[in-house]
Amino acid sequence: MTLTASESPAPPRPVPPPARRGSARRAWQTFSPYAYLAPFFTLFAAFGLFPLIYTAFVSLYRVELQTPGEMEWRGLGNYTALFGDEYFWTSLRNTFTIGVLSTVPQLVMALGLAHLLNYRMRGRTFLRTAVLLPYATSVAAATLVFAQLFGRDFGLVNYALGLVGIDPVDWQNGTVASQIAVSTVVIWRWTGYNALIYLAGMQSIPHELYEAAAMDGASRWRQFFHVTLPGLRPTIVFTVIVSTIGATQLFGEPLLLEGSISGGISHQYQTLGLYMYEQGWGFFHLGRAAAIAWVMLLLIVVIVGANALIARRRSRKEAGR
């Protein structure tokens, strides 16, 4: 916050340009860029940057929801309490498994879908729009519908499974089953979106590469693996990072599967996002919740950093070849 404040000194209000030519005019030319930035950066500093940074500070205090103005120094107490809580570890583990369960199928299916959407065909605009449809729904709406479909006794999913002779699955209380249910909502909402991102990437791969590959006698499969995938690498890295960040802060889906803030009776599908909400707004420990937010941020930094590192190393290896 201090940074932005010093970088953009309170700019003059956009007064009508003075009638006098010369120095006043030149001053306006110098300062007017800051006037353009002022609305965004004022809001950004107050509601974007400040909360993110201040989270670290709050995480060192005892702050309760009922009295958010009173802060009592705790040092690293929130963190030690966190690491001593078994539900923290449960939710960390769940965040990881649900993250894998939702991100991997989502991106693989998106890649296949993009490949098909890239064919020349009838109704391609319709197909692209239709595939993106789930993106238009909210987490809340999508989850409520899927919670209904995944109902144990009267859900359509269990009915369909029964038709092929599979016993009803308890999609709420089973650990793996409930995590699959949560992941399904994520997959449903984001597969089409990622497919369009991949499609955009595919369309920018130069046509000559395919012609050259075809001339060398490469089959469609080989073309896909040796032309399309390498050409898409930056896009793939991008979607992996964005989806991982999304998975790290998953909240609405596990909250609304049953409407419980503890993520099921035995916390079997509680994610870090939900755990943070439970601590802050269920148990009123805002300081503790801030510590969780900070842990999530570190997690994201590590994951993004690792991703970028792997991507860079691989492209360097390839360049060296």
Add this chain to the structure above:
Amino acid sequence: MTAPTAPAATPAPTGPTDPATTPPAPVRARVPRRGARRAGRTLHAGPLAYAILIVAVLFSAFPFYWTIVAASRSNADLAKVPPALLPGPNLIKNFEAVLEEADIGKALLNSLIVSGSITLGTVLCCTLAGFAFAKLRFRGRGALLAITVGTMMIPPQLGVIPLFMLIAELGWVNQLQAVILPGLVSAFGVFFMRQYLTQALPDELIEAARVDGASTARIFWSIVVPIARPGMAVLGLLTFMAAWNDFFWPVVALTSSEPTVQVALRQLGGGYVHDQSVIMAGTLLGTLPVLLVFGLLGRQIVGGIMQGAVKG
């Protein structure tokens, strides 16, 4: 944070290999078909491809269909063993029930106010800042842009605790401005408009206007805004949908006495309404407005996302 994300995060998946030959079509919001034919592959789809795509479309659409079926039935219908698969006669009755039980009417109005204000404000702020970053020279430009882009990948959800303390301090808890003002901050929007204007707005045009003696403010309103309009429209669409669907912060900042649609849905799913068909009726009402936007402007949304939109 900035250093590792910046190279990978360049959110322009449209032209990672050769941006010179495939510019992200700044003037038209939709995907150019001509470009698609030249770059990329142009194989014809076989029957198998069609079949798989149709399955994918059905998978996308089925939950919507099911929402309509469930919302137009009674709770007893939903508990039958061969379940009802066609819409029933109870739609209006369930709408009435949900309007009464969860105050969806007020929620719809609040969501309209919140999303509308966020959209207008965001588009304006981001166009102003995006123009400055794209075309004006000033001290600290690089640093400010780096801060903006660097925080683009950090989920705002991680700042909710101080944000909550702030609005509690201001006495804004359960008031709509608590959701609107933080919603106006869109680092992505600034970056999006900057990219758009860098491409779409020729420097000569600004120079010419300056020689004619137009002030920077005048240049903005009569030259930048008309040219930026298609980009502003795409940003507006994406912002509106994101604002309408935003979940975490409204759930924290508002209560059921002043809900947005998502807050009302969270309350519906919170277990105190047991009638599944009523819950589905609420879900349907809350989703209809965005579906309407999507139905009318789906192509533009597809185009906007393919130009390199990012989640949220």
